[in-house]
Amino acid sequence: MLVDLGHLGLDEGAHIIVKHAIEQLEPGAALDICGTHAELRVHLRAWGRARGHGYEDRDADGAVARLTRGTAAGAARRNSEPAGHASPAVAGAVVDRPPGHWGVAPRGAQVELGGPDPFFPLDDKAHVWADEAPRLYAQAAANQWDPATAIEWATPLVNDELVETAVIQVMTYLIENEVAALVVPARFIAQVHSHFREVMQLLSIQVADEARHIEAFTRRAMLSGRPLGLSTVGGRQSLQTLIDEPDFAISAFLLSVLGEGTFLSLLSFLETHAPDPTTRRVAQLALQDEARHVAFGIAHLRVQLDAEPDLRARLVAAVERRHDALAQTGGLNDEVYDALVLLPQVHLIPLQSPQAGTACKGSRTTWTSVAAAVSRALASPLRRPRRSPLSTPATSCRAPASVSAGRSRPFLCYSMRIYAHPITQERFAGQGLHRGRS
Amino acid sequence: MAGDVDAACMIDGNHLLFGREGTFPPGTTKVIGQTGAYDHCNFTVIGDPRAPKIERFVSLLLGMSYDDPEVRPLLDLEGLKQWRVGRIELYAPLERAVDEFAFYDADGNVVAADYQP
Numbered sequence: 001m002l003v004d005l006g007h008l009g010l011d012e013g014a015h016i017i018v019k020h021a022i023e024q025l026e027p028g029a030a031l032d033i034c035g036t037h038a039e040l041r042v043h044l045r046a047w048g049r050a051r052g053h054g055y056e057d058r059d060a061d062g063a064v065a066r067l068t069r070g071t072a073a074g075a076a077r078r079n080s081e082p083a084g085h086a087s088p089a090v091a092g093a094v095v096d097r098p099p100g101h102w103g104v105a106p107r108g109a110q111v112e113l114g115g116p117d118p119f120f121p122l123d124d125k126a127h128v129w130a131d132e133a134p135r136l137y138a139q140a141a142a143n144q145w146d147p148a149t150a151i152e153w154a155t156p157l158v159n160d161e162l163v164e165t166a167v168i169q170v171m172t173y174l175i176e177n178e179v180a181a182l183v184v185p186a187r188f189i190a191q192v193h194s195h196f197r198e199v200m201q202l203l204s205i206q207v208a209d210e211a212r213h214i215e216a217f218t219r220r221a222m223l224s225g226r227p228l229g230l231s232t233v234g235g236r237q238s239l240q241t242l243i244d245e246p247d248f249a250i251s252a253f254l255l256s257v258l259g260e261g262t263f264l265s266l267l268s269f270l271e272t273h274a275p276d277p278t279t280r281r282v283a284q285l286a287l288q289d290e291a292r293h294v295a296f297g298i299a300h301l302r303v304q305l306d307a308e309p310d311l312r313a314r315l316v317a318a319v320e321r322r323h324d325a326l327a328q329t330g331g332l333n334d335e336v337y338d339a340l341v342l343l344p345q346v347h348l349i350p351l352q353s354p355q356a357g358t359a360c361k362g363s364r365t366t367w368t369s370v371a372a373a374v375s376r377a378l379a380s381p382l383r384r385p386r387r388s389p390l391s392t393p394a395t396s397c398r399a400p401a402s403v404s405a406g407r408s409r410p411f412l413c414y415s416m417r418i419y420a421h422p423i424t425q426e427r428f429a430g431q432g433l434h435r436g437r438s
Numbered sequence: 439m440a441g442d443v444d445a446a447c448m449i450d451g452n453h454l455l456f457g458r459e460g461t462f463p464p465g466t467t468k469v470i471g472q473t474g475a476y477d478h479c480n481f482t483v484i485g486d487p488r489a490p491k492i493e494r495f496v497s498l499l500l501g502m503s504y505d506d507p508e509v510r511p512l513l514d515l516e517g518l519k520q521w522r523v524g525r526i527e528l529y530a531p532l533e534r535a536v537d538e539f540a541f542y543d544a545d546g547n548v549v550a551a552d553y554q555p
Binding site: 009010011012015038039042043045046047049050051052070071072075076078079112113114115 | 449450451453454457458462464468469472504505506507508510511517519520
């Protein structure tokens, strides 16, 4: 075979032509080269020697040099194996137990044998994969929002001090929960074999989602210039049990199914009932992200339970273990519970105001469902919903409401009952105030 | 390319490498001379080369295949594709050059005045 390089030198890319030609030959076969580059022979000798090809000068049949193909060329490809298929839609694309020596090679690549053999704790498809992972990752990537522009931060805040303090308290609670929700998947990302790239990607974008939520909740909390609220020991102990859970399946269940599932209720409540549009918008954006996290958690759990029926018992044990660990704590933040009650209110109005006194009509069902949502929003699997006159269906609005208006009516009844209850009467004693919406 | 020197000696592989990576822009240098091929590195043993351990060592080296995934990274570290039976004939050009430049004295000490390690 003869290759004519013309004036092109090996320092200008001609080696690609030579390489392509010689790799089509069998070991021991000859490749003649002709060309006019001044250093062609010098460079061909060096290039050939480095690749295990024989070299000799030529001056016949137009050739200036001859390379004899060695045995080393192509060794990497000869000694390689396929690592599944890049597209998860192809049958057999995702293998059950990818070997460690595939390392960070992309799924679908031809992997040269040899090299590092890292240990991936999460290398079993049955424990890691969910078929929804590719779709959920694509959805997440397409729905990343910018906290700086997706929220109208310049919208004036008109919350009175009590309500704004309540918003800040809720934001404080949300921030620490999102920190835990960031840390937990972050711990597992590096443990997942990169063969399951969509799971790795999904966990990574989940971490990015939570970072964005931390930023947005913090910014909302700081909007009025007041300090952040109370972070309780009980709350942090609860979150620490999530962070300390070493098993991926149990962690995904506790965080993404139970924890973030609960968060969906809370954020939905805030999206609807927060007192100002900025808070409602922040909650709305976080809600759409958390819904994806829960979707993966549930999809993953479904696969796990199919593969390992005994997992159910381990999940129960994990919940009970968490309960025991938190049994001696003071529970979740009372300030947060109270803040959620205060959030829908706009301002306090005097009890003697002519605006008080409108009858409350037919609001019991709506009030009950909303009050129950408040309780559910913070109910952990370990605690019963709070039992108080404020949150049971038995409580109804018998006292005259202040001003009636659309969706605010249920909360007016709620607030009236709060004022009427002996505990809250004590709390608001001396204020002579009655809360409602004008 | 700063124009500080008019000529230099270098390995042919380095001249190609410098051209490919752009250190020498294409067409800016010219090879004005080239030595013959020479050897510069081998395993040297002290004692009887026919000793069983030495023969075993040689056998292992010669048996290394570039196709072996466990061995290939080791050969790549040395820039090798295979081991060959030892020879000393091609050290002669290197020895002549070292003497011409008075790099070593008869006892092997570096005596080149401008040498810097």
